[in-house]
C-alpha cells in the first residue's frame with residue numbers, strides 16, 4: 001500500500017491543473033511544503049485525453065470575460081463558482097500558463113487558445129510542470145475502483161481514505177475527485193466520480209447530456225439519416241437567430257451560426273439551445289426550434305424584396321426561394337412548408353416572409369453522452385463548500401471540474417471552471 005498526502009483521482013483538465021498548481025506551490029514554498037506527496041491516478045494510458053480534443057483540437061482554454069459576463073455562461077448556480085473564479089480568474093489562468101511555458105493568443109469572442117493552436121500543448125505543459133516536482137507522481141493506466149473512509153470523523157480528526165485501484169491500494173490523507181462527467185466516454189470520462197461521491201454519502205443530481213445536437217422529427221430513420229436529414233446535413237447557416245420553443249412558448253432566443261450535422265441542429269447557436277432543449281425533452285415536454293432565416297429584415301422588408309424579385313412576372317415559390325435562400329436549404333424548407341406548393345402563387349408569396357422568419361423544426365431527440373460536450377448535473381453543490389471545494393459531509397474530500405453540478409456554455413468556460421475549482425481545492429488541501 002502506497003501512502004500519500006493527497007490523491008487526485010483523474011488526470012484530466014482539473015486533475016492535471018491541480019497537480020501543476022501544487023508543483024508550482026512546492027517550488028514557491030520548498031520548506032513548509034517539503035513533506036507533501038501527491039499522486040494523480042489516471043485510468044487511461046495517458047493523461048488529458050479530453051483536453052486534447054477540446055476546441056476542435058485547438059484547445060479553447062478560457063475566455064477573457066470578467067466575472068459579470070463570465071457568470072452568465074455558468075449553470076445552474078454561477079454563484080457557487082464565484083470564490084474559485086476570484087482565486088484563479090481568467091487573467092491569472094493566462095499568467096499561469098505563460099509561466100509554465102504555454103504562450104496564448106486571444107481570438108474572436110474573447111476566446112483564448114494556445115498560440116500553437118494545439119490542445120495537446122496544454123496537456124503537455126500541465127504534465128511537464130507537475131512532473132517537474134519530485135513530490136508529484138502521475139500514475140497512468142490505473143483505474144480507481146473504490147474510495148473508502150478509513151476512519152469515522154470524530155472531533156477534529158480528519159479521516160484517511162483507502163483508494164482501491166486495479167494497480168494496488170493507496171492511502172491518502174486527502175482526496176480530490178476530478179473524474180469529469182459522462183461525455184465522450186472514449187476519453188476516460190465514464191462518470192466513475194459520481195459513484196465514488198455517492199458511496200461517500202453525497203447526492204448526485206439528475207444527469208443529462210448538454211452542448212449537444214437536437215434532432216428534428218424525421219431527421220433520422222432507423223438510426224440513419226433520412227432523406228430529409230441528408231438534405232440538411234452539412235448546411236451551415238451564418239448569422240441567423242433561433243428560438244427554443246417549449247410547450248408553445250419561446251424560452252430562449254440566440255443569435256449566431258447554426259450547423260446541421262449527422263446528429264441534427266448543432267453549431268454554437270444549436271449548442272446554446274441544447275441545455276434547455278434536452279431538459280425539456282427529458283421532462284416529456286414538446287420542443288421545437290424556430291429559426292429566423294432573415295433576422296436583420298422585418299416581414300415588411302422581406303415582402304418588399306419579394307415584390308421586387310417577382311416584378312419580372314415569375315412569382316413561383318421555387319423561383320423566389322432560389323433568390324432568397326442558400327440552394328441546400330430549398331428542398332428541406334419546402335418539406336417543412338409543403339402547403340406553400342399547394343396554394344396559388346400569389347398567396348404563397350404573401351405567406352413567405354412569415355415562413356422565412358420562423359422555419360420550424362419539431363424536435364424528437366438529442367445526441368447522447370457519446371458525443372455531447374458536457375454533462376448537465378453532478379455532485380450536488382449544496383454539499384460542497386464553495387469557499388474551499390471541500391465536501392461538507394466528509395472532511396478531507398474535495399471535488400473539482402465537471403464532476404460537480406456545474407456546466408457552462410461553449411467558449412472556454414468549461415475548462416476555466418475546471419481550472420478555477422482545481423486551484424481552489426488544491427490551495428485548501430495544501431494549507432491544511
Ligand SMILES: Cc1cc2nc3c(=O)[nH]c(=O)nc-3n(C[C@H](O)[C@H](O)[C@H](O)COP(=O)(O)OP(=O)(O)OC[C@H]3O[C@@H](n4cnc5c(N)ncnc54)[C@H](O)[C@@H]3O)c2cc1C
Nearest residue numbers: 010012013014043054055060144180188401402412414415
Ligand atoms: C469534444 C469536446 C470539446 C470540448 N471543447 C472545449 C473547449 O474548447 N473549451 C472548454 O472550455 N471546454 C471544452 N470541452 C469541455 C471540457 O473539456 C471539460 O469540461 C473538461 O475537460 C472537464 O475537466 P475535468 O477534469 O473535470 O474532466 P476530464 O477532463 O474529463 O478528466 C477526467 C479524467 O478522469 C479520468 N478518470 C475517470 N474515472 C477514473 C477512474 N475511475 N480512475 C482513474 N481515472 C479516472 C478520466 O480518464 C479523465 O482523464 C470540450 C469537451 C468535449 C467532449
